[in-house]
Amino acid sequence: MLLLLLGIIFLHVAVLVLLFVSTIVSQWMVGNGHATDLWQNCSTSSMGSVQHCFSSSANEWLQSVQATMILSIIFSVLSLFLFFCQLFTLTKGGRFYITGVFQILAGLCVMSAASIYTVRHPEWHFNSDNSYGFAYILAWVAFPLALLSGVIYVILRKRE
Secondary structure, three states, X not given: OHHHHHHHXXXXXXXXXXXXXXXXXXXXXXXXXXXXXXXXXXXXXXXXXXXXXXXXXXXXXHHHHHHHHHHHHHHHHHHHHHHHHHHHHOOXXXXXXXXXXXXHHHHHHHHHHHHHHHHOOHHHHHOOOOEEOHHHHHHXXXXXXXXXXXXXXXHOEOOX
């Protein structure tokens, strides 16, 4: 049972790390000497060092991506906190429903953010100079892992 709990906690922390990295790192869209993320657009030199960074545009769709990524982090952190609280207060045989629901909400938020980002840049799909960066891919990787973690929490029963 202890190994199962450690595995679940490891999966949850991995999801949190993926969410933090994908939200913070400036690698959602790369190419042609620039890198963009949710917060700023940076131009890079041929050596890879950052030269200039400008604030991202104030488009409503970008603000919704920022908000849903932040919500996914908040839901995931809250879910981990609730898991530890329920671990010590839940009665024997009880299920971790609240923890699972918050983790599933985190997964749905990150899926919404990545989907909005994908849909709002159709011109980049046809431009071979630009490509999605690793932070964008990490956001998509965090989505199924967060859902899996949430489902595991819902199924999990507390034992002595």
